[in-house]
Amino acid sequence: MARANSHTSVALIVGVTGMVGCSLVELLKKPTTSGGPWKVYGMARRQLPEWFPSFLLDDFVAVDALDNNDTIEKLGPLAPKVTHVFWVAIQLCEDEQVNVTSNSTMLNNVLGTLKSDPRSPLKHISLQTGTKHYMGPIFDPSLAGQLVNHEPPYREDMARLPYPNFYYALEDLVASYSPSVTYSVHRSSIIIGASSRSFHNALLTLAVYATICRYQGLPFRYPGSKYTWEHFCDMSDAEVLAQQHVWAAVTDKAKNQAFNCTNGDVFTWKSVWRVLSEAFDLEFVPFDDEDERFDWVGFMKDKEKVWEEIMEKYGLIQTRVKDATCPEACSIVLHLGFQHVCSMNKSREFGFFGYADTLKSIPIWVQRLRDMKIIP
Template identity: 55%
Template sequence: METEGSVALIVGVTGMAGFSIAQALKRPEAPGAPWTVYGSSRRPPPSWFPETTLDRFLQLDALDRDWTVRALAPVAAHVTHLFWVALASRESEEENIQANSAMMANVLRALVLGGGSRLRHVALQTGTKHYFGPFVDTVSMSRIGPVEVPFREDAPRLPYPQFYYALEDILSSYTPKLTWTVHRSSLIFGASTCSVNNLLLTLAVYALICRHEGSPYVYPGTGYTWSHFCDASDSGLLAEQQIWAAMSPAAKYQAFNCTNGDVFTWRSIWKLVSELFHVDFSDCPSKPVGPTWVGEMKKKAHVWDAIVEENGLLKTSLEGIATFEALYAVLNFGFQHVCSMNKSREYGFVKSVDTLKSVRKWVERFEGYEHNPQRLMERM
């Protein structure tokens, strides 16, 4: 096994962010190149996942300590950099803390078990819920208090538990044996059928269902989010920031927001997605659609099955590919979801992405992912 130089392990490699990190590491111009890239996830990579993206795939459930140790044993002594983009989503935040903390603790133990470890840096991806707290339903959202924007990395922690904080504390406990960085993403735009909160894919699925049924592409949010600012994180840009920070001495032990560097209104996104999927653009309704929209969309599984069958798409279930609860929550925020990127720029990461161009790019990837004849999406 040739593992001299930089060796990455991406935990959660089949998700939007994980896949983009793997692709970015394989580029000749990546900081620290050439990289040996290992990836792990609970389920094997989907059919569209290019085999050449990884040097080795390791299937494991990080909640199972013994399984994790066995699966990582062949590579544990070689890994130099851990990219943590895994996520266990549970019913309550207390359960989220327990599950996600156990996963990280199990992987870190497996990588340093028995001495001789080469692991020297961990990149932890979290998100903007760091600043306004967890939300899993409309009741949780109603408890979100005043939110100060733009979000800044030096904002104090909120006065209640959150699994992002727990993961940061685990990393801090390894200081100075390991260096670490934290990367707080906004809404991630990317392409994957294995991601918990793929909002862009959900928008696309919703548009195709509306077109199939001949129904209006109604905005299920408020007039506030329709016309106020929001930001997003292109998964490719998020990957580049994590690799930059992993190889930048000045970035060690720092937390960084990572967004595209611009802002958008949901009106502009709605108009663009309507254009891309050839559905009539509908202005924000004067009367809110309401939370029943989520339940109504979940009943469309048979419609999605018909779309997949009629267009020869990759076999996916509506439940597995769309996250209507998360989309509804974001479109009903009572604050502008905007991050400051000043700290990242001051430390040396100055790249940016045009969000509307990012949307177009990922929709094109949905259509013919990695030239797979069974596309994730279709347009007419």
């Protein structure tokens, strides 16, 4: 009973089944994690998948945060308990203005429900966004060819771009609760982690592609441009992101600040392709100019039946290619005409030193996906 009353911090992870949500759960339940002992509530739109470590959660609520009534009904009972919100949820469609509306509605419904209770002990909101902050809405086809991005490496003090961007709207929303509630913003790069429930999961997309190539005896062709094959990019390990979220939540100096969060190194996609080829026991295929004409998005859309065969053969959990992968988004990133690189100087200056070796992280996360029976 003494243990049950010893929690000094109560976390609500919104988007708990995504890559970073999973890593946050694991980190917060470690006895050595700062700010603890932590009680951890998870929230997502759907019920927990079978691979999720539900035993780590103190409770879970399935909530449609777009529905204010559902949010009040399901989340209201937690309002007198939650001290920290970790927002790693996202709703995405091609139209960025729609993204602004839907994501703002979700965040507003959740925070409004929590803060409407006069007993609310909420003191910090940790918001995850990304490098689209510096590039603009690159996935909105109506703006294709019109965007002008900042020159990399990206720094947190760069001005906002003159395009609709739901990241800007969410930052403004959490800032509106200050000073009674502090906040932190975490701008990730391409996230690598393990989940079948993330909207943009580049690693799972490439893992499914590699698995299909091996299953069908096809060459593992690079579905991007020569520029990205040769030039620098960076990634964000889900565990490093989780570490930064928690660090900012319990560090006074980090309050009301925005931070980039990447692994701290850079790579070329050529080097990643070697790592993936080895991880999936595939022959490394050097880039060829013919690859520029490879309709990879069409290739992936045509592989639902093949993936069903693979799932049945290897006893995998049930997923659909169109739900678990994001070839359209990956293709855009793999055809960028500039180096996708962030500066981590501000984080280091403020005292966060988390890092990961990207080329070593990738096979670790591939193995995690295998252990979870998401890929063979």
